[in-house]
Amino acid sequence: MERVAQGDAEAFRMLTERHAPSVTAHAKRMLRDASEAEDMVQEAFLRLWKNAPTYRAEARLGTFLHRIVHNLCVDGLRARKPASPDALDGLVSEERPSRELAVRTRAQRVHDEVSLLPERQRAALSLVHFEGLTNIEAAEILQVSVDALESLLARARRTLKERLSSLAGEQAG
Amino acid sequence: MSNQINQEMSLSRLSTLVDSYGAHLSRMPEGERGQVETLLSRSREAQALWQAAAQLDALLDEEPATLTPSAALMQRLQAIPAEEGQLAQVIRLPRRANVWASLAAAAALLLGVITGSQQDEGMSAEDDSASLSELGALAFSGELVTDLGQFEGDLE
Numbered sequence: 001m002e003r004v005a006q007g008d009a010e011a012f013r014m015l016t017e018r019h020a021p022s023v024t025a026h027a028k029r030m031l032r033d034a035s036e037a038e039d040m041v042q043e044a045f046l047r048l049w050k051n052a053p054t055y056r057a058e059a060r061l062g063t064f065l066h067r068i069v070h071n072l073c074v075d076g077l078r079a080r081k082p083a084s085p086d087a088l089d090g091l092v093s094e095e096r097p098s099r100e101l102a103v104r105t106r107a108q109r110v111h112d113e114v115s116l117l118p119e120r121q122r123a124a125l126s127l128v129h130f131e132g133l134t135n136i137e138a139a140e141i142l143q144v145s146v147d148a149l150e151s152l153l154a155r156a157r158r159t160l161k162e163r164l165s166s167l168a169g170e171q172a173g
Numbered sequence: 174m175s176n177q178i179n180q181e182m183s184l185s186r187l188s189t190l191v192d193s194y195g196a197h198l199s200r201m202p203e204g205e206r207g208q209v210e211t212l213l214s215r216s217r218e219a220q221a222l223w224q225a226a227a228q229l230d231a232l233l234d235e236e237p238a239t240l241t242p243s244a245a246l247m248q249r250l251q252a253i254p255a256e257e258g259q260l261a262q263v264i265r266l267p268r269r270a271n272v273w274a275s276l277a278a279a280a281a282l283l284l285g286v287i288t289g290s291q292q293d294e295g296m297s298a299e300d301d302s303a304s305l306s307e308l309g310a311l312a313f314s315g316e317l318v319t320d321l322g323q324f325e326g327d328l329e
Contacts, residue, residue, distance in 0.1 A: 009254035016250040025240040034239065038246040042253075049253050107235040114233070128200060129233060135194075135202065146202070154192040161229050 001061060005052040012049060019062055020045070022131050023069040029126045030073040032115045040076060044068040063137045070123060070141050077119060106167055113163050121156035124149055183212050187219050196227035 003011035020041060027037035044065060048055075059067075114122060120142065127138040128149070139149040187209060194200040201209060212219045242250075 007254070012254050013251050016247065020242045020247065020250060024242040024246065025236075028240045034243075038243060038249075041242065041246060042249050045250050046253055046257060049257060106232075107237045110232055110235055111237050111240075114236075125233075129195060129230075130236065132200075135200070150189070150193040153194065154189065157192055157195065157226075157229060160233070164229070164232055167232055 001052065001055060001057065004049070005055060012052075015048075015061070016045060019065050022062065023065050026066060026123075026126045026131055027069050027073050029111075029114060029122060029130070030070070030119070031076055036076060037073070040069055040072040043072055059140070060137070063133065063141065066127065066131070066133065066137075067141045070127075074119075109167060110160075110164060113160055117156050117159060120144075121152050121159070124152035125156040125160075128153060183208065184216065184218055184222070187212055188222055191222050191226035195230040195233075196223050197230065 001011075001015070004015060023044065024037065024041050027040045028034055031037045031040065047068060048065065058064075114125065117125065123142055124138060127133045127141060128135060133141070135146050135149055139146045142149065142152075144152070186205070190201050190205065190209065198206050198209060213223060
């Protein structure tokens with residue numbers, strides 16, 4: 001980060017390669033719109049680059065970037081109407097035959113069910129389960145206590161368990 | 174009896190933990206991981222809870238690859254340094270340059286006062302748009318640093 005603060009473009013490139021996948025996935029889960037999500041990620045990295053000389057390492061950079069992206073996503077969600085099912089189209093892949101299609105369809109179904117969770121439950125699950133942040137980091141990003149985070153996670157997982165029970169059966173069989 | 178109660182309590186806590194974090198020891202609160210391991214090694218009910226959570230974890234892990242950043246996004250991100258300056262570096266002028274900046278600010282302000290006084294008195298009082306001279310003064314004064322403070326707020 002020090003090199004980025006000194007205007008080192010190569011260091012910035014490495015930083016984007018390291019952190020963009022995780023924050024982009026979180027933004028896409030939050031916004032359910034691939035294009036808007038990528039705009040938010042670009043805005044977050046732009047802010048990081050512009051303000052790098054004044055950056056103070058109070059948290060891990062990944063956590064810090066997640067916080068910026070998450071806040072941008074929340075602002076984006078507040079600013080728009082509830083997402084139409086069409087908004088998911090950008091995330092749906094083309095059909096493929098046989099077993100790959102079955103896996104893809106199941107993966108898409110899981111993704112769609114995650115997308116339908118209430119915003120804060122979705123955010124908690126995305127940060128902890130999918131992006132592997134610690135409970136403390138995720139609680140900080142969502143500005144809740146660890147207990148509240150656990151409650152959000154538990155509600156999210158209970159809902160998914162219920163809605164995906166048929167898929168779990170397939171998996172077991 | 175006491176042991177039975179303890180185990181039931183631990184099972185209840187384990188249930189809460191796997192409900193929240195799934196079957197991932199590393200995601201659970203650090204201080205409780207040892208107890209979870211001990212309970213799992215002793216209790217079949219605990220193992221059943223763990224197994225059920227692992228099943229959901231496996232389903233969740235089948236996410237579509239479309240969540241990864243597109244090549245276009247990566248290009249846009251990596252173009253940022255070439256296209257955008259760094260705010261603090263633009264504003265933090267060398268000490269010697271600050272003298273000139275102060276002089277420029279004073280000149281711009283003076284110019285603003287002169288041109289302002291020469292303008293038609295009929296100019297609308299509601300017209301609050303910044304004149305070029307005001308913008309000039311702003312650019313060389315401390316106002317932009319205040320804007321930086323706002324960005325810092327975003328970062329924090």
